[in-house]
Amino acid sequence: MRNDELQKYHFLNYDLGEDFVHNSFGFCIEKDKKVLSACTPCLLSKKSAEISIITNSNFRKKGLAALVAAKFILYCLDHDLTPHWDAANYPSYLLAQKLGYKFIGEYKIYYLK
Template sequence: MIQRLIETKKAAPLFQGWHDTLLRSCMQGIMGEIYVDDRNEPCSAFALLGDFCLLAGEPSSALLRFQYDLGRWETRFLVPKGELWEQAIRETFGSRAKEFTRYALTKEASFDRAHLSSLVDSLPPAFRLVEIDEILYHFLLSASWCRDLVGQFPTYERFRDLGLGFAILKDTEVVAGASSCCRYHNGIEVEVDTKTPYRRKGLALACSAKLILACMERDLFPSWDAHTEPSLHLAEKLGYTLDYPYQTFELTKTT
């Protein structure tokens, strides 16, 4: 019987060698959930946080179907640990699961403070960079294009205590942001979004640089996994280096 695992350390052997920070959040009990086929001696497991589902252990179609029915969602990203899981995803979901490549950046980047500060200072005068406060939190949560900046924190108090982020304004309009999509003990996972008409203006670069500097002041590591090649190139401009590409499946739920 598939159940949520409270003693997450029991699933640690299944995820051995996996350094994803979303997994750390789940394993540390800070955010997200772990589900297993057996609470005492699990053979198959998945970690679920937001739109991401990380699959490990023995491939299980039952586990895949269980996560499909779990919660209200429209799109979920399945990250398999190994080719056998990839095959199980294809067999279970067929064309509903579309394959693409994400990019893991190294978790020990060496950031240049002066370079990052210069990127923040390069923000054009028409724009203003501010820290996400309670008013901005509620706005970001209400707008589809930027909801992921704060969406994994169910209340502002939760974001204030665990999260960290910045937004860029043009007059009173929010046009870009860089924030924590999740938190683990000594770091965050970075989420960056820019409103479509304002892309390619250096806003994401300036906002991300500000977030990294704030993390450095707090002794937090700003982990970055790139969803696309442009996101990868943005990260490299900030001081990250590619660790490895990995296979991901975008799963769409049918009604």
């Protein structure tokens, strides 16, 4: 996944694949050795995990993101982690609602150059 132009973003916070394997977790759906959808924590602490989902554009709207997210959420709950969802776009917002999350408000994000 590290060499995949889309899925490589799951590893931005880790120096090596081994670092991810030893210090994080994630779930994916693959076909013919290609990851179609993956869910990993973009932020992880001892008590919580921030959900990050990336699905190949050719396989969106097929329920794959919902499957990996549901598995991620169940894993978190089984391991006493609070799964947090910060919807960065409308499809993410809709998926969060589908999986039981409730909207609590918006906030602004500023980018510095």
